[in-house]
Amino acid sequence: MAEPLFKVSGLKVALPDMTRKPLIGSAPLVEILKGLDFELPRRSVTGIVGESGSGKSTLGRALVRLIEPSAGSIHFEGRDIAHLPEGELRPLRRNLQMIFQDPMSSLNPRRTIGAIIAAPLKLNGLGDNLEQRVAEALSRVGLPESFASRYRHELSGGQRQRVGIARALALSPDFVLADEIVSGLDVSTQAQILTLLEKLADEMGLTVAFISHDLSVIRRLCRQVIVMRQGEIVEQGPTDALFADPKHAYTRDLIAAIPLPEIDDEWLKAG
Amino acid sequence: MSACLDISNLSATLPSGQRVLRSVSLTVQPGEVRALVGESGAGKSMIGKAVLGVLPPSVRIVEGAIRLEGTDLGALSAKERRRLIGAKAALIPQDPLTALNPSRRVGPQMTDRLVHILGWAADKADRRVRQLLDEVHIREPDRVMKAYPHELSGGMRQRVLIAAAFASEPRLIVADEPTTALDVTVQKQILRLIAQLQQEHGTAILFVTHDLGVVAKVSQKVTVLYAGKVVEEADTPALFANPQHAYTRALMAATPKYTDPQASLKPVDESVLAGLAAEIAVADHDWRPHG
Ligand SMILES: Nc1ncnc2c1ncn2[C@@H]1O[C@H](COP(=O)(O)OP(=O)(O)O)[C@@H](O)[C@H]1O
Ligand SMILES: Nc1ncnc2c1ncn2[C@@H]1O[C@H](COP(=O)(O)OP(=O)(O)O)[C@@H](O)[C@H]1O
Ligand SMILES: [Mg+2]
Ligand SMILES: [Mg+2]
Numbered sequence: 001m002a003e004p005l006f007k008v009s010g011l012k013v014a015l016p017d018m019t020r021k022p023l024i025g026s027a028p029l030v031e032i033l034k035g036l037d038f039e040l041p042r043r044s045v046t047g048i049v050g051e052s053g054s055g056k057s058t059l060g061r062a063l064v065r066l067i068e069p070s071a072g073s074i075h076f077e078g079r080d081i082a083h084l085p086e087g088e089l090r091p092l093r094r095n096l097q098m099i100f101q102d103p104m105s106s107l108n109p110r111r112t113i114g115a116i117i118a119a120p121l122k123l124n125g126l127g128d129n130l131e132q133r134v135a136e137a138l139s140r141v142g143l144p145e146s147f148a149s150r151y152r153h154e155l156s157g158g159q160r161q162r163v164g165i166a167r168a169l170a171l172s173p174d175f176v177l178a179d180e181i182v183s184g185l186d187v188s189t190q191a192q193i194l195t196l197l198e199k200l201a202d203e204m205g206l207t208v209a210f211i212s213h214d215l216s217v218i219r220r221l222c223r224q225v226i227v228m229r230q231g232e233i234v235e236q237g238p239t240d241a242l243f244a245d246p247k248h249a250y251t252r253d254l255i256a257a258i259p260l261p262e263i264d265d266e267w268l269k270a271g
Numbered sequence: 272m273s274a275c276l277d278i279s280n281l282s283a284t285l286p287s288g289q290r291v292l293r294s295v296s297l298t299v300q301p302g303e304v305r306a307l308v309g310e311s312g313a314g315k316s317m318i319g320k321a322v323l324g325v326l327p328p329s330v331r332i333v334e335g336a337i338r339l340e341g342t343d344l345g346a347l348s349a350k351e352r353r354r355l356i357g358a359k360a361a362l363i364p365q366d367p368l369t370a371l372n373p374s375r376r377v378g379p380q381m382t383d384r385l386v387h388i389l390g391w392a393a394d395k396a397d398r399r400v401r402q403l404l405d406e407v408h409i410r411e412p413d414r415v416m417k418a419y420p421h422e423l424s425g426g427m428r429q430r431v432l433i434a435a436a437f438a439s440e441p442r443l444i445v446a447d448e449p450t451t452a453l454d455v456t457v458q459k460q461i462l463r464l465i466a467q468l469q470q471e472h473g474t475a476i477l478f479v480t481h482d483l484g485v486v487a488k489v490s491q492k493v494t495v496l497y498a499g500k501v502v503e504e505a506d507t508p509a510l511f512a513n514p515q516h517a518y519t520r521a522l523m524a525a526t527p528k529y530t531d532p533q534a535s536l537k538p539v540d541e542s543v544l545a546g547l548a549a550e551i552a553v554a555d556h557d558w559r560p561h562g
Contacts, residue, residue: 051454157311186310186481188539191525195538213454216527220535243529257455259462259484261526263508267488268463 003078004039005175005207006063010072011036011082013055013062032058034231035072040175045201045208047218047239049254050228056211059228060177063209064096065089076175094124097173101180103164104152113138113155114148117167124171137166141196158189162196169200176201179211194221216258219243227251273341274298275443275475276322281335282558283317283326283499291317291330293500293554299443299492302473304466306486306507309496310522315479317499319445322477324356340442357388361441363465365448367428371420378416381435389439396438403434406471407464426457430464437468444469447479462489483526487511495519498551517543 014029021027033055040046048056061067063074065081074082081092107116117134126133135145141162152160161181168176178197182190198221201208212218218225219239226236227248235248246252256271276299283292292314299305307315320326322337324344337344339359344352364370371380378400385396404412407430420428429449436444446465450458466489469476478489486493486507493510495503495518503516514520524537 051456187483187522187525187527188310190527191536192538194536214527215455216529216532216535219529220527220532253456255529257459258529259459259482259488260528260530261483261487261511261523263487263511268459268466271459 002042005042005077006038006040007075008039008063008072009037009075011059011062011069011074012071013058013067014070015058015067029070031070032231033062033069036233038226038233038236040207040209041224042207043205044224045198045210045222047222047225048209048211048228049213049215049218049225051213051254053230054228055231056228057179058231060098060179060209060211064098064175064177065092094120094171095174096177097168097171097175098177098179099161099164099168099181101183102157102160103167103181104155104160107152109152111151112148113150113152113163116152116163117148117170120167121170126171133170137170138163140169140200141166156189157185158193161185161189161193165193165197165200169204169206172204173206175207175209177209177211180213182217183213190217197221214258215254216260227254274338275301275303275340276477277336277338277341278318278322279336279338281318281321281332281337283321283330283332286329286331290555290558291499292321293498293551294335294558295496295499295501296335297494297501297504299475299477301442301475302469303492304469304476304478304490305492305494306478306480306490307494307496308480308483308486308522310481312498313496314499315481315496316447318496319362319447319477319479322356322443322445323360323362324352354388357384358439359441360443360445361436361439363429363432363436363444363446363449365451367425367432367452368420370432371428373420375419376416377418377420377423377431381416381431381438384435385439399438400434403438404431406437406468407431407434409434425453426461429453429457429461433461433464433468437472437474440472441474443475443477445477445479448481450485451481465489483522495522497547500551500554502547502550518547 011033012031012035013033014031016027017030018027048059050056062069069082072082073080114134117137118130121130121133134148138145138147143162182193185193210222222239224237225239225242227234229250235251246255279296281292281295282290284290295318307318309315321332339355342355347355381400382396385391385399386393401412404415409415409430415431450461453461480486490507493505493507494501497518503519514523521539521543525539527535
């Protein structure tokens with residue numbers, strides 16, 4: 001079997017706790033990730049699930065090195081990137097892409113969709129044929145070329161998420177972090193976006209870390225799952241096996257709490 | 272016996288003349304939970320706001336009637352209407368944090384409504400709120416009532432708002448996506464709590480949600496809304512056993528189910544959307560306000 005794209009050992013992240021910052025001096029550190037071991041196999045979607053505050057986003061941000069871990073290693077393509085300085089990370093960045101819940105909320109509302117997609121291309125020396133590259137990126141996610149001249153506020157939630165995907169995939173990365181990308185979308189839009197992501201991941205051979213609080217979505221989309229709770233991994237493994245026989249009580253609770261769209265008079269009473 | 276809530280043929284428009292509610296009819300019988308389900312923008316909250324008399328000023332009711340226990344809200348003066356709604360109906364909102372004033376303690380925010388709208392004596396309101404906090408399993412009522420909203424967890428805040436809604440013994444509660452912001456395990460606790468109080472108090476609930484899973488677990492009746500129009504209405508078990516409208520079936524196929532992943536996350540077919548657009552066009556074409 002091929003080497004995993006990511007191999008993470010003993011990963012710890014500690015961040016300053018601003019709520020306990022003294023008037024003078026630095027805030028005390030709180031440990032948010034408490035020593036995680038896992039791998040992300042190549043060309044495969046791995047789900048990361050857990051309740052809010054369990055550390056999913058922090059884990060994702062450490063993987064793409066938006067934050068530096070306080071301990072442990074993050075081997076990407078066989079190389080430990082846990083403590084690489086920004087200068088050495090830069091050439092890797094085009095391979096480490098991200099999609100967020102509202103991917104465009106952080107971007108300048110006065111820039112066109114075309115400019116938003118073009119920015120990472122230019123930054124990575126792909127400034128030639130820009131118009132054509134942007135058109136390709138848009139068509140890949142099922143949006144017409146004409147969207148290049150539109151603005152964020154003219155787009156629906158689903159269309160914005162398509163642009164987020166187009167931007168992340170424009171550089172044909174190896175890895176994509178998708179953090180709650182369908183939270184807040186309607187089920188019909190969610191189905192479109194996830195079907196699209198699944199198709200593109202397959203076509204482009206992407207390795208995806210798919211963060212979600214929804215185990216039903218993960219069941220459908222991910223080959224393996226990591227279950228997090230309070231900064232620790234409580235259980236991980238192939239999705240089929242985890243659902244067939246969840247080992248940890250927390251995993252069982254999470255599954256049992258999902259309201260399935262079917263009649264079950266006992267569900268509310270149980271658990 | 273008259274319905275607890277009877278909405279008949281309700282249409283509402285924006286200043287542009289565009290309808291946001293399209294001849295909506297639905298009833299909630301005493302003690303019954305009716306789910307109102309649809310995707311965002313369908314008009315679910317608009318219906319809730321119409322019932323509670325808090326529509327935005329730009330939205331105008333141009334047709335139809337809302338009756339609370341038989342009384343036509345449209346036939347009352349603004350003052351009478353506020354009083355009647357205050358006495359008979361209450362809201363459990365989606366986001367407890369925005370529903371609570373961040374700079375006031377929780378206790379007075381809960382008793383205010385009882386004192387100012389229902390005219391209760393302060394000590395009676397206080398006793399009542401404590402009783403309800405007990406019913407929502409809050410074991411330290413003093414601490415919670417003295418707390419500011421941000422000092423409580425999301426689940427705790429929602430308990431507080433549930434207690435506040437039931438405290439005035441309303442006949443009808445509009446619950447507008449009350450668990451959408453919560454984690455699944457907390458959602459389940461909150462759904463259970465609402466169901467328990469609903470049964471004990473015999474309250475009717477109009478339960479607004481976008482989640483067919485929640486519909487299946489909490490309601491006896493269900494209305495499916497699309498673009499301000501009722502597309503299907505059924506007993507909840509019948510809806511899941513035998514959905515009639517193509518849109519309802521499409522919503523079910525789009526909803527993820529961990530028990531049946533291959534039948535999950537199916538995008539809604541273009542033909543279904545085209546069919547809906549045609550239905551709306553016909554409804555709008557045939558529609559004459561007050562006609
Ligand atoms: N920048 C930060 N500084 C301090 N604490 C943080 C910061 N970001 C997140 N946290 C805390 O870390 C924990 C995990 O957060 P997060 O990774 O966002 O969880 P999730 O994505 O699973 O909801 C939470 O308790 C959160 O309050
Ligand atoms: N204050 C407002 N003024 C004008 N239109 C509004 C207002 N609030 C909502 N709308 C519009 O009314 C429609 C129904 O909205 P809403 O009832 O909030 O939908 P839902 O609760 O089903 O998501 C939407 O098209 C929305 O854009
Ligand atoms: Mg997060
Ligand atoms: Mg709403």
